[in-house]
Amino acid sequence: MQVKRRMFMEISEWLSKNSADLAIFTSPASIFYLIGYDADPHERVMMYIVPKEGDAFLFVPALEVNRAKNTLGNLAVYGYDDNEDPYALIVQHIKEHSSKNNAVSVEFSHMTYGAYNGLHKHLPFEVTADLTQYMNKARLNKSQDEVDKLNESGDLADEMVRFARTQLRVGITEKELVHLVENHMRDLGVQEFSFPMMALFGDHAADPHGENSDRALKDNEWVLMDLGVMCKGYASDMTRMTFFSTEENPEIIDRELYDLVKKAHDEAVKAAKIGMTAHELDAIARNIIAEAGYGDYFIHRLGHGIGQSCHEFPSIVGGNDMVLEEGMCFSIEPGIYMPNRFGARVEDCGVLTKEGYKPFTSSPYASDLIN
Secondary structure, eight states: OHHHHHHHHHHHHHHHHTTOSEEEEOOHHHHHHHHOOOOOOTTSOOEEEEESSSOOEEEEEGGGHHHHHHHHTTSEEEEEOTTSOHHHHHHHHHHHHOSOOSEEEEOTTTOOHHHHHHHHHHSOOEEEEEHHHHHHHHTTBOOHHHHHHHHHHHHHHHHHHHHHHHTOOTTOBHHHHHHHHHHHHHHTTOOOBSSOOEEEEGGGGGSTTOOOOSOBOOSSEEEEEEEOBEETTEEOOEEEEEEEOSSSSOOOTTHHHHHHHHHHHHHHHHHOOTTSBHHHHHHHHHHHHHHTTOGGGOOSOSEEEOSSSSSEEEEEOTTOOOBOOTTBEEEEOOEEEETTTEEEEOBEEEEEETTEEEESOOOOOHHHHHO
């Protein structure tokens, strides 16, 4: 409760600095981070309201009220039935909790136009500030407890890769492999994945965000697997390659391209340190690939933040002069994508410490297996 109280005070101070009377949080990830309540309202309405002067409250669908009250203790919790206007009720509670409500801050990246109109119909307010930037900064530097959860989530991602590699055989399809792996993880107790697992065979891996298909695995072919789970509210995200062959000493097709991506990954991991910029880190991996003549095929940023969401702040990309700090958690994932021929990506997520970048995942790389 001490942490939640401190964050409440920080939000109140932020509201004062931004000439706002109250904050309206609508992102489930933000609400979980701020008060520890984890729920997906789906198409229904969930909001956490923090007045500059007055007590905060949580508004949820009626079916969530009891669980929210049991979870949150002294925080006021209100609900609504499906036959009620949630926005009229929210405004009613806002007026009960705060005498000033003309200037409002919301999460631009999450509040929908429908939600805005629903509230504005009952409370003609002016939006004066974007809470997205506040939340980006608040969630940027992870605590040790958060790092522990990210490591635990990473361990489960490692198990996904380990099991997936045992299922590779000539004729298995991408969809079949994903089905086997996700069912295996559910048997281990995983309830949610960071995103639908990707398993791409051969030249299909040249599509960075390809969809799993009925393409069957052939002998002497590369396999790309991008995967992750949610564990205790925190995401994992990892990409591993495997060269599949039934031969004892196969010829590794496009080995030099995979090795180039792996080198770019390793050098960026080794170079990442407190005080450098996101632009500088991106450039380390990008220059290695560009100098080898494949710069045009590295078509995305080097990395993204990770935490309660699989993709969050910061962005490790050219042009971003943000200075990297201790506790920032992000991916390092260079890639080469040559349409209709070859695709490779090597990805780990990790935390930046005084000793350097510490990955959350430890699955062997394709080069380890080949060697």
